[in-house]
Amino acid sequence: MPARGPTTYHQKHTTLNVTERIEKPSVKARAARRLTLLIIHLAALFLACCGAPGGKLTTEHSKETPATEVSKAATETADAHDPSAVHRRAIAIDMHADTVQFMLDDGADINQRLTTTHLDAVRMREGGLDAQFFSIWVEPQYYGFKGERAVARADEQIKTVRALAEQHPETWTLATTAEEIRRAAREGKLAALLGLEGGYAIDEKLESVERYYRIGVRYMSPAWTYSVSWAGSSGDTEGRTRGLNEFGRKVIREMNRLGIMVDVSHVSDKTFWDIVETSTKPVIATHSNCRAISDVPRNLTDEQIRAIAKTGGVVSVVFYPAFVEAGWKERKDAVDREIQTLVDEASRRAQGGPSIKRIARDRVREREYARRLSMPGVARVVDHIDHIVKLVGIEHVGVGSDFDGIQATPAGLSSVADLPNLTAELLRRGYTEEDVDKILGGNILRVMEEVERGTQQ
Ligand SMILES: [Zn+2]
Numbered sequence: 362m363p364a365r366g367p368t369t370y371h372q373k374h375t376t377l378n379v380t381e382r383i384e385k386p387s388v389k390a391r392a393a394r395r396l397t398l399l400i401i402h403l404a405a406l407f408l409a410c411c412g413a414p415g416g417k418l419t420t421e422h423s424k425e426t427p428a429t430e431v432s433k434a435a436t437e438t439a440d441a442h443d444p445s446a447v448h449r450r451a452i453a454i455d456m457h458a459d460t461v462q463f464m465l466d467d468g469a470d471i472n473q474r475l476t477t478t479h480l481d482a483v484r485m486r487e488g489g490l491d492a493q494f495f496s497i498w499v500e501p502q503y504y505g506f507k508g509e510r511a512v513a514r515a516d517e518q519i520k521t522v523r524a525l526a527e528q529h530p531e532t533w534t535l536a537t538t539a540e541e542i543r544r545a546a547r548e549g550k551l552a553a554l555l556g557l558e559g560g561y562a563i564d565e566k567l568e569s570v571e572r573y574y575r576i577g578v579r580y581m582s583p584a585w586t587y588s589v590s591w592a593g594s595s596g597d598t599e600g601r602t603r604g605l606n607e608f609g610r611k612v613i614r615e616m617n618r619l620g621i622m623v624d625v626s627h628v629s630d631k632t633f634w635d636i637v638e639t640s641t642k643p644v645i646a647t648h649s650n651c652r653a654i655s656d657v658p659r660n661l662t663d664e665q666i667r668a669i670a671k672t673g674g675v676v677s678v679v680f681y682p683a684f685v686e687a688g689w690k691e692r693k694d695a696v697d698r699e700i701q702t703l704v705d706e707a708s709r710r711a712q713g714g715p716s717i718k719r720i721a722r723d724r725v726r727e728r729e730y731a732r733r734l735s736m737p738g739v740a741r742v743v744d745h746i747d748h749i750v751k752l753v754g755i756e757h758v759g760v761g762s763d764f765d766g767i768q769a770t771p772a773g774l775s776s777v778a779d780l781p782n783l784t785a786e787l788l789r790r791g792y793t794e795e796d797v798d799k800i801l802g803g804n805i806l807r808v809m810e811e812v813e814r815g816t817q818q
Pocket of ligand 1: 558626627763766
């Protein structure tokens, strides 16, 4: 999109308020569900070990086997699993969603079922999503690359998430550690976590890193679509030559010291390698895919994926079609040219600040993309998971939807409620439930624990 450089995508939709009360599952209900799940699980195990010739499918098998050629035995085994049940049992963590901007700028109340966001508490429950990292996203073109306005914009968003947990303690809890996510899941609550997308709000001050840690931020990417003075972005020309400068390296070391995960999504290749060289803790990509499948600068090369794995980190796959499917971005760009007048008109009519005008533009884009473009299916997202698993194994892959930051979603993944469709495809390809647990959240819990180690909580 013009305002956001060649590889941008974040932008939004809106709100409307259709009320639905959130049912908090009682402890009893959860216990009953667990028992049912245990029975299903045991039945599945029996089928896998005794019923299916060749025994339980391994991930190794699935990695090499195209979806259409999965053996009958494998299919029968997978059918014994209920993806929704897997979600209810597993701890599922989404590493990236941009819902806060809708809450802040558009008054979205995500305690109700909404039709104009990709995420709310009701649909989190339906999709079996336990924890959400909310992106604290400062648009530097509107709020500055540093300075008071950038800081205020980040702080307002953090306040919005914290208020969610304070005002709705029956539904939400603010989590800052792996253990707090686990506890929330045990208590049947949704965990809200904070990630800073782009380091604009640290305002080129090292002490700001600790301030953000203290108010709950647990990951940060140095740059979003625009480079900062101390780190290059994949979204602008500066990023091609800019990595981390000395201050940038200090920021990474400070994040390591405090226990803030270092996120490489959006940074330039040069910054990526500087981060990997500097960080002494696991490095994550909260919402990036594989360039081997869709060759865009926001995705990772095989070499980068191997480097992340070597740090003990995780690549969380993103749902944005342009990063999922080769050629989709070009088709979208053609549509952008066709709808330019409509988009400009919506922006002109919208009353309010730059973020509100952006939301208005994005609504038009979302509507028109849905009409004019075909979307990749869930299987294409899982192709990226397969690719990462094939490269570095099951321990280094996760999910970072970027819901509410994208104007198009894969077919079958139109909101958090659809997450079990992803799990269904994984099971269909022969991933075991244990594998799926790791992908949905287990791997990230491991990284969080590793990053927390040696820091004072
Ligand atoms: Zn992003």
